[in-house]
Amino acid sequence: MRIEDFMLPCPSKKFLGIECFGCGSQRAILMVFQGKFSEAFQMFPAVYTLLLFFCFVGINFIDKKRNYGQILIFLAIINSLIMVFSYFYKHFIIHLN
DSSP states (O other): OOGGGGOOOOHIIIIISOOOTTTTHHHHHHHHHHTOHHHHHHHOTTHHHHHHHHHHHHHHHHOOSSOOHHHHHHHHHHHHHHHHHHHHIIIIIHHHO
16 A cells, blocks of 8 residues: 555545645645655645644644744745645646747
């Protein structure tokens, strides 16, 4: 068995045939853990901000003394902007050329 066998399929792509903003994130995270850093960025450009966001979510659950709310909101906004920009770049600018 491989870890790829346990990845969740994208419902949007499966039922509608349209990729969502998060398509490729699971494979990109796996590529980061395999050491394929540039391939992970090409697959899903927001992979590093997403991993940083998940790290701060984990730290927020462990360290109850500090408030990480502002950092989490900032990382969520940055991650969302990267996801939206890369989605439109991949589907509209690359396909036009």
